[in-house]
Amino acid sequence: MKSDAQVKSPSLRTAADMGRGQKWLRRLYSQRYLQIMALLGVAWMVVFNYIPMYGIIIAFKEYDIIFPMSMAPWVGLDNFKEFLNDDMLLTVIKNTLGISLIKLIIGFPLPIVFALLLNEVRSVLFKKWTQTITYLPHFLSWVILGGILATWLSDVGVINKILLSLNVIDSPITYLAEPKYFWSIIIVSDIWKELGWSAIIYLAAISSVSPELYEAATIDGAGRFQKMRNITLPSIMGTITILFILAVGNVLNSNFDQILVLRNQLNADASTVIDYYVYQTGLIDNRFSYSTAVNLIKSVIALILLVGANFVTKRLNNNSLF
Amino acid sequence: MFTLKRQTPGETAFGIVNGFLMLVICFLTLYPIWYVLVNAFNDGADAMRGGIYWWPRQFSLDSFGAVFRSQGIMTAMGVTVAKTLIGVPVHVLFTAMVAYAVSRRELIGRNIYMIIGTITMFFGGGLIPYYLLIRDLHMLDNFLVYIIPAAFSFFDLIIFLSFFREIPAGLEEAAKMDGANDFTIFFRVVIPVSMPVVVTIALFHGVYQWNDYFTGMIYMNNMDLQPIQTFLYRVVAQSSSNQMLGAMPSGVTQTVTSQSLKLATMVVTTAPIVCVYPFLQKYFVKGFMVGSIKG
Numbered sequence: 001m002k003s004d005a006q007v008k009s010p011s012l013r014t015a016a017d018m019g020r021g022q023k024w025l026r027r028l029y030s031q032r033y034l035q036i037m038a039l040l041g042v043a044w045m046v047v048f049n050y051i052p053m054y055g056i057i058i059a060f061k062e063y064d065i066i067f068p069m070s071m072a073p074w075v076g077l078d079n080f081k082e083f084l085n086d087d088m089l090l091t092v093i094k095n096t097l098g099i100s101l102i103k104l105i106i107g108f109p110l111p112i113v114f115a116l117l118l119n120e121v122r123s124v125l126f127k128k129w130t131q132t133i134t135y136l137p138h139f140l141s142w143v144i145l146g147g148i149l150a151t152w153l154s155d156v157g158v159i160n161k162i163l164l165s166l167n168v169i170d171s172p173i174t175y176l177a178e179p180k181y182f183w184s185i186i187i188v189s190d191i192w193k194e195l196g197w198s199a200i201i202y203l204a205a206i207s208s209v210s211p212e213l214y215e216a217a218t219i220d221g222a223g224r225f226q227k228m229r230n231i232t233l234p235s236i237m238g239t240i241t242i243l244f245i246l247a248v249g250n251v252l253n254s255n256f257d258q259i260l261v262l263r264n265q266l267n268a269d270a271s272t273v274i275d276y277y278v279y280q281t282g283l284i285d286n287r288f289s290y291s292t293a294v295n296l297i298k299s300v301i302a303l304i305l306l307v308g309a310n311f312v313t314k315r316l317n318n319n320s321l322f
Numbered sequence: 323m324f325t326l327k328r329q330t331p332g333e334t335a336f337g338i339v340n341g342f343l344m345l346v347i348c349f350l351t352l353y354p355i356w357y358v359l360v361n362a363f364n365d366g367a368d369a370m371r372g373g374i375y376w377w378p379r380q381f382s383l384d385s386f387g388a389v390f391r392s393q394g395i396m397t398a399m400g401v402t403v404a405k406t407l408i409g410v411p412v413h414v415l416f417t418a419m420v421a422y423a424v425s426r427r428e429l430i431g432r433n434i435y436m437i438i439g440t441i442t443m444f445f446g447g448g449l450i451p452y453y454l455l456i457r458d459l460h461m462l463d464n465f466l467v468y469i470i471p472a473a474f475s476f477f478d479l480i481i482f483l484s485f486f487r488e489i490p491a492g493l494e495e496a497a498k499m500d501g502a503n504d505f506t507i508f509f510r511v512v513i514p515v516s517m518p519v520v521v522t523i524a525l526f527h528g529v530y531q532w533n534d535y536f537t538g539m540i541y542m543n544n545m546d547l548q549p550i551q552t553f554l555y556r557v558v559a560q561s562s563s564n565q566m567l568g569a570m571p572s573g574v575t576q577t578v579t580s581q582s583l584k585l586a587t588m589v590v591t592t593a594p595i596v597c598v599y600p601f602l603q604k605y606f607v608k609g610f611m612v613g614s615i616k617g
Contacts, residue, residue, distance in 0.1 A: 028430055033504035034423045038435050041420030044474045045442055052447025052455050114347070117340055126341070132600055133348045136355070139599040140592055141533035143551050147558040147588050148354050151361075151581075156372060158357065192351065224333045257536065261559050282450040283540065295448035303444060 059293035072289075079293035088277060096273040100251040102187050108247055110191060111198035112240060116228060118199065119206050131203070134196025142193075146261030149189055150176065176262060179270035185262060186271075190255065201243070205236040241313050245321045249306030252298050274298050362386070362589045366582030385586035388578045394569035395587055397546055398553040401538075402591075405468040405549060406531040413527045414520055415513075416473045421482035422508050439476040456541055463544045468537060472530075478523050485519040486512065525602050532595060550591050557584055 028035065059079055061072040083089060114134075121127045137145060152158050153175040160172040175181045209232065217227050254273035263271040272280075274294065282291030306321075314320040329337070361369050365380035373379070389395055424435050446452075461467040489512065497507045513520060538552030557566050566580040 024430075027428075031426075031428060031430065031504070034426055034429055035431075037419045037423035037504070037508070038429060038431070040416075041423070041474060041479070042435055042438055044416075044420075045438060045476070047459075048452075048455070048471055048474075049442040049446065052451035053445065055447050055451025055454055058451065058454075118344065120337070120340055121344060122337065126344070130344045130348055132603065134351050136596070136599065137351060139529055139533075139595050140355075141535065141551055143533075143535050143555045143558055144588050144592050147554060147584065148358050150558055151358065151585070152354060158375075161372065192354075195347075196351070223330065224336065260536075261555065264559070278449050283453065288450050288454070292448060292450045295450070299445060299448065306444070 056292060056296055058289050059296050061289055063289040075289075079290050080297065082290065083294050083297065088272065091269065091272055092274050092277050095270060096252060096254055096275075099183055099186055099254055099273065102183065103190060104247055104251065106187060107191055107194070108244065111195055112202055112236075114195055115199040115202035115206060115236075116232060119203065119232065120224065120228070131196060131200070135200065136196070137193040138197035140193075142255075142257040142261045145189060145193060146258075149185065149262065153185070176264065177266040179267045182262070182267045182270035186255075186258065189262075190258065201239060202236055205239040206232055209235040237317065241317060242321055245306065245309045245313055248309035249302060251305060252302045358585050359589060362582065362585035364582070365577045366579040367577045369582055370579060382577060384578050385582040386590065388571055388583050389586045389590050391571040392569045392583075393571065394545075395550070395553065398548055398550040399590075401465075401547055402532060402549040402551065405465070406528055409469050409472055409531045410524050410528050412469055412473050413475070413478075414524050417475055417478045417523065418482050418513065418516070418520065419508060420474065421479040422486055422512050423504075424479075425483050425486035439479065442476055453540065462541050463547065464541075465547055467541045468531070468549075471537075472527075475527075478527075481523065482516075482519060485516055489515060522602070525598065528598070529595060550587070554584075554587060554591065557587075 058072065060074060060076060062075045062078075063072040086092075118127060118130060121130070154160075155172040155174045159175065160169070163169045164172065173181075175185065213231050213235075214227055217231060222230070252274060254275050256273075256275040256279075259271060259273055259276055260279075263276065275298075278291050278295045278298070281287045281294065310321050357375065360376065360378050361374050362385060363381060363383070364374050364378040365382040366385055368380045368382075423429060424432055426432075429435075447455075456462060456467060456471065461470070493511055493515065494507055497511050502510065533551060535549070535551035535555040538548045539555055542548050542552065553569075566584050570578070570580070570583060
């Protein structure tokens with residue numbers, strides 16, 4: 001390799017009078033294969049990440065399928081203003097924030113509680129089996145889980161059978177056809193899918209706590225609950241903080257895979273979240289510019305939320321993502 | 323076990339209640355899946371009467387027979403298998419290759435490449451600009467849309483990176499002495515010593531490829547190129563029993579209903595995942611930790 005480099009670069013002169021630029025070129029040449037590897041990755045990111053970022057400019061244009069993007073007329077902030085006057089604005093905000101906040105309030109602490117409780121199980125085998133079983137749904141697709149839910153929640157499904165036989169209801173309810181049940185279905189099925197999986201990271205954090213701390217606490221006469229509260233919980237506080245920052249940054253990202261499977265025309269009032277609205281206006285109604293504008297508003301707010309949550313937690317307990 | 327003696331009655335009671343609670347959680351997690359399983363293995367017409375909760379009432383494999391004889395379902399299955407078998411090696415090798423390059427400290431422009439990648443984790447173009455890109459690349463109704471846009475992930479790159487940094491420099495230098503170039507080193511030295519992380523990423527990407535229905539739904543109009551998950555999505559979300567009936571092979575007995583065919587398809591689709599996922603456990607905790615802590 002080395003001799004190769006010398007022949008191809010204009011390096012008949014001695015190293016002493018070789019300029020810095022030439023040295024740099026020689027270094028570059030000696031790592032040419034590495035550069036090719038790295039640049040292939042950069043090229044991929046330029047195409048699949050940066051070109052779509054550039055494509056955001058259509059949010060400020062009135063883009064029509066007929067004309068190429070560059071020929072579409074500029075319309076400034078018209079698309080954004082239109083969204084602020086959109087009849088769907090309130091519905092979209094209500095559903096997006098409503099579902100996400102409930103997920104944050106209930107769905108975020110539950111895996112922590114579950115991890116703490118599972119950690120208290122003495123039998124290693126039982127613990128391992130519980131873990132393996134509870135994260136199974138994480139690996140199933142939302143289509144499959146949606147199919148299971150649809151079977152359970154239909155008018156002839158199990159839920160209706162049980163409630164009818166207990167005389168809780170008089171006639172079967174088609175749960176997925178009624179907006180008022182939609183949020184509950186989303187929250188509960190999300191917990192079903194992710195409880196075990198989300199707990200893994202906390203369990204990993206707990207397992208890295210030094211056993212000496214527990215031994216010392218035992219000698220000092222601390223009970224099970226005191227150890228849990230004063231050793232385990234503080235030890236995983238850093239992990240909790242980082243995951244909380246990420247969760248706040250994700251508040252506007254409804255779980256689109258999940259929503260798309262469970263949503264239908266009948267529950268639209270409760271199921272149209274911002275991600276769905278972007279999809280609907282963009283790919284169903286073909287309003288490319290408008291949809292892009294709505295998505296841009298969402299991305300910018302999400303970024304602000306992430307940075308904001310990071311700032312606040314940094315101030316509060318010195319843990320942060322960046 | 324010796325600690326048991328020192329437990330207060332309260333703590334013993336807690337242990338029992340806690341164990342019971344764990345059993346309840348396991349039951350609630352598994353039962354909905356079990357319910358689908360026993361109904362799929364029951365005679366379809368009989369299952370319509372309901373009441374099958376724990377075990378098939380009239381055991382029958384007819385619905386599964388119909389699944390395997392259905393042209394539509396088997397085509398979609400084939401697409402899923404193909405995109406998984408092709409997509410996984412492409413994703414793993416390409417992402418690992420880029421990660422290996424930026425893991426080398428002497429790489430000129432390394433920091434810039436990392437910044438370029440990090441930005442993509444926090445900001446993106448969104449659905450429509452991405453759709454237009456795929457359209458302009460002529461990947462609509464094209465099998466490559468499952469492979470090329472999924473060939474790389476900066477998140478996975480970070481996981482590879484943290485592993486490659488641990489490889490002793492001596493290994494690479496020895497190969498260099500023997501005149502190997504960086505491509506050869508990557509394939510012959512780096513990949514073989516990194517099997518744990520390669521397997522982890524491969525399994526995760528395999529699950530993604532197997533489960534993804536969105537790509538097929540958005541970018542495919544050609545029904546022959548839709549994966550099984552997209553096929554099921556159309557059946558489940560659009561309650562299109564027509565599609566299910568359309569997939570029903572001819573000459574099937576009356577006992578197979580569109581519902582039982584759907585359940586059997588769900589079971590067949592899920593079986594490979596259920597067989598594979600317990601083996602992921604020993605790998606993913608590590609990758610998970612690295613990925614989420616480094617952000």
